Amino acid sequence: MNFISRKPWDPSLHKLTDEGIYHNRGQHRREFLASLGIGAAGILGSSVLPGCGEHKPNTEKLKAAAEIPITKASKEIYPSDRNPKFTYGRDETVQQDAAIYTNFYEFSMSKQTYEHVDRFTPTPWEIKIGGLCAKPTTFDLDELYKKFAFEERAYRHRCVETWAMCVPWTGFQLHQLLKLVEPEAQAKYVQFETFNRPTEAPNMSDSSFPWPYTEGLTIEEAMNELTFVATGIYGEPLPKQHGAPVRLVLPWKYGFKSIKSIVQITLTAQPPKTFWNVVNPREYGFEANVDPKVPHPRWSQSEEWMLGTRERFPTVKFNGYGDYVAKLYG
Ligand code: MTE
Numbered sequence: 001m002n003f004i005s006r007k008p009w010d011p012s013l014h015k016l017t018d019e020g021i022y023h024n025r026g027q028h029r030r031e032f033l034a035s036l037g038i039g040a041a042g043i044l045g046s047s048v049l050p051g052c053g054e055h056k057p058n059t060e061k062l063k064a065a066a067e068i069p070i071t072k073a074s075k076e077i078y079p080s081d082r083n084p085k086f087t088y089g090r091d092e093t094v095q096q097d098a099a100i101y102t103n104f105y106e107f108s109m110s111k112q113t114y115e116h117v118d119r120f121t122p123t124p125w126e127i128k129i130g131g132l133c134a135k136p137t138t139f140d141l142d143e144l145y146k147k148f149a150f151e152e153r154a155y156r157h158r159c160v161e162t163w164a165m166c167v168p169w170t171g172f173q174l175h176q177l178l179k180l181v182e183p184e185a186q187a188k189y190v191q192f193e194t195f196n197r198p199t200e201a202p203n204m205s206d207s208s209f210p211w212p213y214t215e216g217l218t219i220e221e222a223m224n225e226l227t228f229v230a231t232g233i234y235g236e237p238l239p240k241q242h243g244a245p246v247r248l249v250l251p252w253k254y255g256f257k258s259i260k261s262i263v264q265i266t267l268t269a270q271p272p273k274t275f276w277n278v279v280n281p282r283e284y285g286f287e288a289n290v291d292p293k294v295p296h297p298r299w300s301q302s303e304e305w306m307l308g309t310r311e312r313f314p315t316v317k318f319n320g321y322g323d324y325v326a327k328l329y330g
Pocket of ligand 1: 038101102103104105106158159160194213241242243254255256257258259260261
């Protein structure tokens with residue numbers, strides 16, 4: 001989508017962005033860039049963007065982005081049995097429609113991040129869990145595959161930009177992993193951190209952003225039944241653009257909370273810093289629960305549109321997962 005690669009001095013930008021934001025000279029450049037990132041796509045995604053149907057996929061690059069080395073342990077995981085408890089209540093998004101329209105700002109500000117991931121090496125990979133816990137641990141991927149109970153979950157996903165998808169994730173509940181490290185009583189929050197490799201992820205050279213990408217949850221949110229650590233999608237290991245080799249999936253929150261390519265999980269006493277909250281606190285809060293009644297400062301959240309079909313649906317509070325999570329917000 002070429003609108004995102006426009007430079008701030010491009011006059012056509014005035015039509016696409018909130019005038020107030022553009023003209024506020026006092027605003028930090030990072031905030032302005034953020035409004036071009038998650039922001040511009042949000043405004044346009046619902047009305048002006050032609051949608052993924054108009055992007056002609058580069059099939060070679062798509063295939064290359066999904067070529068993740070298979071180990072003996074991973075072979076036993078895919079596909080995992082689907083947990084019948086979770087259903088979309090809508091049609092499943094076509095795999096390619098999800099694969100060609102992703103947000104992964106480390107690689108590109110465009111949605112076709114799969115075209116920019118060739119230098120990324122998601123295997124081998126280690127994920128460290130530490131902070132306020134009795135048993136800090138480091139896992140490699142095979143250890144994750146062997147240690148935890150994997151399943152497939154059909155989840156709805158809702159991006160803050162108003163696009164949505166229904167996809168099957170392979171993974172396990174985060175609480176299995178947290179229980180293993182034995183959180184201490186003072187651990188009230190969990191911070192997640194993505195890799196930091198500018199040589200592999202071209203957009204990380206843009207120092208206007210507070211890399212690495214970070215996210216956070218309260219300990220209660222992290223322990224919730226819905227909170228899922230995914231290593232796969234559509235019965236296969238995650239392709240690079242979806243967050244290989246391991247990411248979070250939080251179906252009741254806006255998608256930016258579902259951090260990709262995690263290397264570190266830290267239990268903390270204080271609310272951790274999060275990437276988007278640092279970039280633009282006015283627009284991206286810590287909680288970020290899906291809510292049709294709370295508009296984004298620059299657009300309504302009352303509707304969403306599906307990748308591929310562009311079918312529109314009214315937004316539902318907690319993305320329809322209130323039975324699982326409403327109790328957390330008492
Ligand atoms: N994680 C990292 N590390 N970097 C990102 O740019 N984008 C987020 C989230 N996780 C992002 C990330 C956003 S805005 C969304 S909507 C989801 O990933 C999108 O997931 P998908 O691209 O696999 O559909």
